Amino acid sequence: xxxxxxxxxxxxxxxxxxxxxxxxxxxxxxxxxxxxxxxxxxxxxxxxxxxxxxxxxxxxxxxxxxxxxxxxxxxxxxxxxxxxxxxxxxxxxxxxxxxxxxxxxxxxxxxxxxxxxxxxxxxxxxxxxxxxxxxxxxxxxxxxxxxxxxxxxxxxxxxxxxxxxxxxxxxxxxxxxxxxxxxxxxxxxxxxxxxxxxxxxxxxxxxxxxxxxxxxxxxxxxxxxxxxxxxxxxxxxxxxxxxxxxxxxxxxxxxxxxxxxxxxxxxxxxxxxxxxxxxxxxxxxxxxxxxxxxxxxxxxxxxxxxxxxxxxxxxxxxxxxxxxxxxxxxxxxxxxxxxxxxxxxxxxxxxxxxxxxxxxx
Ligand SMILES: Cc1ncc(COP(=O)(O)O)c(C=O)c1O
Numbered sequence: 001x002x003x004x005x006x007x008x009x010x011x012x013x014x015x016x017x018x019x020x021x022x023x024x025x026x027x028x029x030x031x032x033x034x035x036x037x038x039x040x041x042x043x044x045x046x047x048x049x050x051x052x053x054x055x056x057x058x059x060x061x062x063x064x065x066x067x068x069x070x071x072x073x074x075x076x077x078x079x080x081x082x083x084x085x086x087x088x089x090x091x092x093x094x095x096x097x098x099x100x101x102x103x104x105x106x107x108x109x110x111x112x113x114x115x116x117x118x119x120x121x122x123x124x125x126x127x128x129x130x131x132x133x134x135x136x137x138x139x140x141x142x143x144x145x146x147x148x149x150x151x152x153x154x155x156x157x158x159x160x161x162x163x164x165x166x167x168x169x170x171x172x173x174x175x176x177x178x179x180x181x182x183x184x185x186x187x188x189x190x191x192x193x194x195x196x197x198x199x200x201x202x203x204x205x206x207x208x209x210x211x212x213x214x215x216x217x218x219x220x221x222x223x224x225x226x227x228x229x230x231x232x233x234x235x236x237x238x239x240x241x242x243x244x245x246x247x248x249x250x251x252x253x254x255x256x257x258x259x260x261x262x263x264x265x266x267x268x269x270x271x272x273x274x275x276x277x278x279x280x281x282x283x284x285x286x287x288x289x290x291x292x293x294x295x296x297x298x299x300x301x302x303x304x305x306x307x308x309x310x311x312x313x314x315x316x317x318x319x320x321x322x323x324x325x326x327x328x329x330x331x332x333x334x335x336x337x338x339x340x341x342x343x344x345x346x347x348x349x350x351x352x353x354x355x356x357x358x359x360x361x
Pocket of ligand 1: 058059060061087089090136138139140165167168188197198
């Protein structure tokens with residue numbers, strides 16, 4: 001978490017305004033104002049109508065609740081289209097909703113060589129029975145960025161709605177919901193220097209009509225309809241601060257700076273004999289995350305050796321279960337995943353490359 005978010009969380013918790021929303025006294029008013037303010041700030045960050053933004057526990061919890069509601073609207077014969085590039089949090093919730101309603105769940109493949117998701121491979125699965133398309137903005141395993149505009153346009157033309165998993169996209173790229181016009185888009189502030197939480201945008205009209213499971217006194221309309229129970233107010237104070245941090249830094253500058261730090265990581269890994277980079281081979285069509293393997297070494301072995309050098313990577317499927325399956329890596333350890341974010345510097349990249357070179361020898 002960025003310092004300003006830690007401070008905001010701590011100041012909220014110690015500030016004395018720790019009441020629930022909706023009261024007729026100052027502390028409750030302050031909570032109402034905090035929610036309103038944070039919706040405005042996150043709306044600015046994501047180019048979204050603030051009245052479409054709900055706060056929750058994390059992306060997975062919010063997506064499971066959302067798909068439970070969508071599932072009530074699905075019928076046998078309906079279709080939901082997903083992709084094999086997606087994190088399982090944007091696959092299994094839809095699969096469960098389809099299984100329970102009798103709808104069909106189909107997944108579009110990506111290109112195993114380049115990690116790219118050809119929009120056409122999604123579009124050709126969208127037919128007149130398709131009610132929803134669930135697609136990622138960027139792969140957390142390979143770094144692939146997807147062509148959301150093409151997929152959303154095709155889905156809407158066919159009368160289907162679109163749910164975008166922007167968890168891995170949001171820390172790296174500008175998102176403009178008003179231009180993209182997805183029906184729903186979800187992100188996790190802890191991926192952009194904020195607290196452990198989730199933020200879900202849902203088109204306000206859709207939000208009001210979805211059969212969401214809620215308690216009777218909860219709001220019937222607006223974003224509070226989806227925010228079950230007492231909001232995580234200190235977390236929301238930190239979301240506000242983290243979003244302000246990103247707005248001040250400027251997403252375009254972050255994208256450009258990260259690209260500069262990432263370029264030698266990608267080319268460095270590609271030039272080490274015995275190292276295979278999985279996913280997009282160039283800086284185009286990707287965010288600064290890379291999956292790789294080293295010949296003759298398990299991914300756990302590599303990740304543990306890197307940890308001993310004080311380099312944190314993930315080994316395995318990173319919950320992108322379908323993606324490692326399509327790559328044929330499900331039974332042999334997936335990939336080692338490394339990435340650049342705002343606080344990663346050139347020296348960190350060089351340390352990683354030096355360690356990988358040693359391990360590949
Ligand atoms: C692309 C992607 N989608 C979804 C998730 C799940 O997010 P959360 O941890 O907020 O449930 C993650 C988490 O790493 C992710 O990387």
